[in-house]
Amino acid sequence: MRQIRTGMAFSMAIVLVLVMAACSNNNGQAKVAATAEADIRVVNSEKGEIKIPANPTKVVGLSVVYPEFLLALGVTPIAVQNYHEDFPAYLQEPFKDTLKMGIAETPNFEMILASEPDLILAPVWWSGKDYDQLSEIAPTVLLPQRDDWRDELKDIGEVLGKKDIAEKVIQELAAQEAEAKQKLDELVGNETVMYMMVMPNSLILYGDQIDRGKFIHTTLGLEMIPNFPDKDLSLSISLEKLPEYNPDHLIIQLNNEDSAEVKQTYEDMLDSPLWKNMNAVKKNQVYTMAGKDWFNLGMSPLANRYAIDSVLQAFEGNSE
Template identity: 65%
Template sequence: MKRSIQGIVGIASILFLLASTACAATKTEPNQVSSSPAASNQTTKVATDKQRVVKSSKGDVNIPAEPKKVIGLSVVYPEFLYALGVTPIAVQNYHSEFPSYLKEPFKHTVKTGLAQTPNFEAILATEPDLIIAPTWWSDKDYEQLSKIAPTVLLPQRDNWRDELKDIGEVLGKKTLAEKVIQDLQNKEADAKEKLHALVGNETVMYMMIMAKELVVYGENIDRGSFIHKELGLKPVKDFPQSEQSVSISLEKIPDFNPDHIILQLDDDSSDEVQKRYKALLESSLWKNMTAVKNNHVYIMGGKEWFSLGMSPLADSNAVDDVLRAFNKNAK
């Protein structure tokens, strides 16, 4: 699930505040439960009244029993939080605007940008009472983050469903996490039946236009699995089954020649992506493909499908997009 990130955000402006926080802290690390007997008794009482103790990659952490101002670091953690009924107060954002399914609920959510080092100053300004992040994303920043608010680092997972369950466990919403997963499975199963009625065994190729390349996704990668397994759309016959995705030239696209093409623009606002998209549309090779001649090409935006295969919200939104596109084509 990791995506490339660039830029370094400075933290000099909050060193004084962090130093002050550190001075006021006890000798026990801010987020950790003390191992001394007396402190353990006190911690148990506090945990019962206003706090809970949860497990993290850094050990047990005291968090508010009912956190009100939560931040989920990494691009997809905010989506997990919202799926569990928690609107984050701040997010790290890849795009300048939120996808449509988050635009309204996140209208008051602070965007802190995306960088190798988080914008600690912006995070501090929101006064969070809980920070949740995956270890692979925030392990290097744990010390600074834990001085701002109780910080829970969770293990890296290969499947977003396990990530959602981890966060549900932290928030005391494990049952809700299971329901979110089951509801999406039901929605996908229903969509799978409808799509089979619309296209049967006709082949579908899922392709993305990126700034530097054209990529075709197979069944063995998150987003490709969503299209071909969860929704049951038949992949092209000649796609190499050992590959998750393949980068192809314009000249090679006709070799697949699918009945339908789901075409995603990686970044709608990118000049490079738009230039490559225009070249594709003007190509005689493209125009002579079966899907193109039959008007079976469905355009999907990069911002809307950015988290596809990595988030229940993104997947649910994509189900609607695919059904809408194929239904429209059938009329």
Template identity: 55%
Template sequence: MKSKWWVITGVMLMVLLLGACGKAAGPDTSASGESEKSSSSAATNTTNDKGEVKVVQTEMGEITIPKSPKRVVGLSVVYPELLYSLGIVPVAVQNYHEDFPKYLQEPFKNTMKMGIAKTPNFEAILEANPDLIIAPAWWSKKDYDQLSSIAPTVLLPEREEWPEELQDIAAVFGKETEAKQVLEDLKQHEKEGADKLHSLIGDETVLYARVMEKEIVLNGPNLSRGAFVHKRLGLKPVSNFPKDETGLSISMEVLPEYDADHLIIQLDDEENPEIQKKYKDMMSTSIWKNLKAVKNNHVYLVGGKEWFNLGMAPMSDNYAIDDLVAAFEEKNK
């Protein structure tokens, strides 16, 4: 019995040892295969950045995003323009007007319009199949969980001036050099525009008014739009514009108090029939007809779409410089 027990015990030990060896051999082979696969992936990532990622700092902390995203969604009405100025065409954007401004119509011809709302169109964003979503935190923080469930979402801080926003976005994409060039080019363009405008009208005064559906807003030198016209392009404001005000909401009856030599009129939405009617009604009044700028044919009508981001994005600013110079040249030869 004792010898039989030892035989059985020996057989069981051999089975256990063989099983253990078999299991040990399995992971070795698998690990070897996986190791080869990992090496192959690393080599592919080195030569082809599809699948490569990087970590960026955002308002929600560090997140991992594609190193070279191909399908970017830009939220807010300014970020799409900032992206394009860096050479990035977004696949979907929020838009205030039905059509893109002239300077974006061709490059954005295949870009999805999602409209503008407090809550983004998640269905449209999902349909756009983005690999990265980028937005300002003040606009999209409340929607972060839903957005990040669609694609990695970069929320950036609120800034006082758009050049800082541009630099924030450039840092995400590694396009700091391009951002610097955008700013340098715009500065040079502004100087050329300012010199040309001064040669046309010198120190004559200019008033910049925005006709909206329910009000007329005068943009002063302390507002981004007004600062662009009066500080960056050097057009002299009327002397009695309140120094501490950014803008004034006025009625038609008050307009003669700011009777400038030249009047820039921006229709908030030139396709809105209510705004069109408001402007036509303004022009039919004796108040309008007696304005100095109207009498001298020094009224310059500019578009709502093209000037919508004025003072808030580089392409809009560049467009406005050319638009103003052409308009002033036409009436001040």
């Protein structure tokens, strides 16, 4: 009888140990499941609701503007599409370790895969056709096409849980723009300003109906030349036509500083008597800006900030 009781007690002890182990294991699984759920967020996209990491650390932003939006929100992308071989001056330091993938109609899927992203962000107009392939690499959020970069920034802020930061970026830029506009009004007043891009064998003049021209003439309030056609976004003119548009100040850029054709067009212009007789040239009020540094002008808060500083530095330096 004693042996039977001892055996029963031993059996009950084993059962108790197994039950406790099972409970412990279930609690552990529950904790793992809860942790996994806490690490996931559900966000809206052009493809419906998408599950993404709650705190992504390796983000790819497709299109040439999304990387700037990410950086403005405090996120350095791990890989970007780049139009120029070198980043604009204001991105060179923060993007020093960022992978350049170039730019093409189709993303470089191999390079995106090699960067091991945990999140891909892309505008639907750019990457809608590539969604299936991108989503096989990492959760991919397609965002709507917007007319205003501020709405794009808010969309990305919403996805990343940084909408408050997006609003702050917009407000701070608006304050910087207002301050710069007042300073430039004091420096320039009603004197006319023309914004010109040197292209291969032609010159492009920008009016206030296109992003970059609107930045110069509306955001910063610099007076346009009076004979620029009201409804035209830009004008393509030859060197011979340049004297017809004769501003007091001239902001000039080379479309591609590495292009031999662009450089030749620029040098031919500088050697021309037509150029030398312009008001802005004779008054030493010509301001040359780097083309690639203004590539996203009017489309990104970081590009706009940099351009504001560049314009102020040029006009303030000229007044000294």
